[in-house]
Amino acid sequence: MTLTPEDKAVILNSIRDIPDFPQPGIIFKDITTLLSNPKAFDTLMNHLEARYKNYELDYIAGIDARGFIFGAVLADRLNIGFVPVRKKGKLPYTTVAEKYSLEYGFDEVEIHIDAFGENGSCSREEPSKVLLIDDLMATGGTAKAAASLIDKVGAKCVEACFIMELTFLNGRGCFDIPVYSVLQID
Ligand SMILES: O=P(O)(O)OC[C@H]1O[C@H](OP(=O)(O)OP(=O)(O)O)[C@H](O)[C@@H]1O
Numbered sequence: 001m002t003l004t005p006e007d008k009a010v011i012l013n014s015i016r017d018i019p020d021f022p023q024p025g026i027i028f029k030d031i032t033t034l035l036s037n038p039k040a041f042d043t044l045m046n047h048l049e050a051r052y053k054n055y056e057l058d059y060i061a062g063i064d065a066r067g068f069i070f071g072a073v074l075a076d077r078l079n080i081g082f083v084p085v086r087k088k089g090k091l092p093y094t095t096v097a098e099k100y101s102l103e104y105g106f107d108e109v110e111i112h113i114d115a116f117g118e119n120g121s122c123s124r125e126e127p128s129k130v131l132l133i134d135d136l137m138a139t140g141g142t143a144k145a146a147a148s149l150i151d152k153v154g155a156k157c158v159e160a161c162f163i164m165e166l167t168f169l170n171g172r173g174c175f176d177i178p179v180y181s182v183l184q185i186d
């Protein structure tokens, strides 16, 4: 389950830094080069699959847009459902919404009201167990809003998982659920 330093380096070295995108002063972590590198992507997904295979999860919820990629692949590997948390106005059925602030602006995310079954439960009487995933945690605002949506529709967010964590922004401190990141960037 623990990544070897070599595997960690394969993943880290596949991610590109783009200075001053989308605005001056931001060093943007570009994961397109991770996605196009089959060795790095497979190493990452093997690690996440090993970590979460015994969590008895019911769903993976992925955050728009890059969380969809990692989340859908992980859900398929774990043979469980995938649920998108989308930016405002994209989901077609009845939604609940939450506003949040970003490292570079403001936004709003939504989830389908029945995303995890009626009242947030699948076949059992208990709330569905959900892992939230995204590519990167900066301030933590997006994922915190997404976790709160999962609660609002009656499910239980058991952990928030990120490929990268910008530790200097202290986003982790705003969560009251466990947070896991594969790579810590300082
Ligand atoms: O921790 P936070 O400060 O909330 O920032 C992290 C979020 O920012 C990025 O998405 P972005 O909002 O840029 O949207 P995109 O995936 O649609 O480009 C990233 O993929 C996370 O979702």
Ligand SMILES: Nc1ncnc2[nH]cnc12
Residues within 6 Å of the ligand: 026, 027, 028, 029, 030, 103, 136, 138
């Ligand atoms: N520096 C960064 N790189 C990529 N995505 C981000 N989202 C917020 N900050 C980011």
